[in-house]
Amino acid sequence: VNRIEDDRLILRPILVSLDSFIAEIIKEYKPLAEKDKKSFLFEVKNSGLWVFSDESKLRWVTENLLDNAISYTKKEGEIRVSIIKDGQSARVDVVDNGIGIPSEAQKKIFSKFFRAENALRLRSDGTGLGLYLVKALVKAMNGKVGFTSQSGKGSTFWFTLPLVKNEAQDQK
DSSP: OHHHHTTOOOOOEEEEEHHHHHHHHHHHHHHHHHHTTOEEEEEESSOOOEEEEEHHHHHHHHHHHHHHHHHHSOTTOEEEEEEEEETTEEEEEEEEOSSOOOHHHHTTTTSTTOOOHHHHHHOOOOOSOHHHHHHHHHHHTTOEEEEEEETTTEEEEEEEEEBOOOHHHHHO
C-alpha cells in the first residue's frame, strides 16, 4: 500500500495470454471452491487476447477477486469467470451469486480498510485492503476496474487491460 501511495510501485510487464493465464489460476482455486460445493464456469468469449502486464500483480488481482467470490458465494453456488474483448481492451468478469453489496456500501467498496457490514458478519477476517489494492494495481497497469451488485443476489467485479498485438497473433 505504501509503495502504491508513494508512487514507488515497480511493474515488470511481460506479454500474457489472458485466457491461459486465467484458466491456470481457476484450476488452482477449483479445489477451494469445491470444498464448499461451489463451482466455476469459465467462459472465453474471445480467445487469443494478449496483454502486456506484470504477471505477479495480475495474478494477485485475479486471485483476490476469485477468493472474494468463493468466500461470499453461498454453498452450492456458482462463480462465473469470463474473458471478452471490449474495444481495445480485454475484460475479465468475475460473477458470483453470493451475498452482494448493500447499496449504501457500494460507493466505498474500493476504499482502503472498508468492508461492508454483511461481509463482516459472514467473514470476520480480512483487512479491507483487497479491493483497494485491486483497483490500484489495475490502474497501475493502465486498466480499469468496476463492479455491479445487488444485495442478496450477488456481484460482478470486472477489470480491463489494454490489448496488445504481436506477431504470434498475426500468424493465427
